Amino acid sequence: MMKKAASITCLFVDIGGVLLTDGWDLHARRRAAAHFKLEWPEMEDRHHLTFDTYEEGKLTLEEYLGRVVFYQKRPFTRVQFEAFMFAQSKAYPEMIALIAKLKIVHGLKIAVVSNEGRELNAYRIRRFKLGRFVDFFISSCFVHIRKPDADIFRLALDIAQTPAGQIVYIENTPMFVQVAEGMGIRSILHTDYGSTCAALASLGLQADGDICESGASERVEHEGLRA
Secondary structure, three states, rough: OOOOOOOEEEEOOOEEEEEEEEOOOHHHHHHHHHHOOHHHHHHHHHHHHHHHHOOOOOOOOHHHHHHOOOOOOOOHHHHHHHHHHHHOEEHHHHHHHHHHHHHHOOOOOOEEEOOOHHHHHHHHHHHHHHOOOOOOEHHHHHHHOOOOHHHHHHHHHHHHHHOHHHHHEEEEEEEEHHHHHOOOOOEOOOOOHHHHHHHHHHOOOOOOHHHOOOOOOHHHHHHHHHH
């Protein structure tokens, strides 16, 4: 007789690429370089040398931008650049609605496990009201650990006080899915709304049928944003 799988009591969810667009990805940086007429190769080299440190909460946004953009005099201000940077974040509203609905229907704990810098993270949580349905945020800037370091998942398990077998993790980066699965956390590689909805349903986490069937428009928008 097969052992029955443990019921799911908690969701771990990434922010960038799942609930929202990425906060400061390659495309956003290219748009910024074009908009502010910056030398793209130099900006990108400087970004890669220091961004991990910013996401680990060891640099402020001001310090990060001082290294990447404002290491020389510019014809624009930090305020203008930061406003452009923050404006790159867009919501995937149906994914947000899905997770919020699952929390209500199934009484789930919802935890964000995300790599984000502090100021971007705080802006995105506030702007898109993620605190309405997320119980706790294990953000790299708060805990000073970044995915794919397995310790961020160990910390999330400790904070959630939930066995790994009762958790599902929704993530759009294959390596991070593999790390979580290696720790016994069932994971869904998020590529679009519809497939994630179906994967959750297969684990017994059905939402309102109308929510899942309405995902076509978001799938088109999602793919367009990733292009």
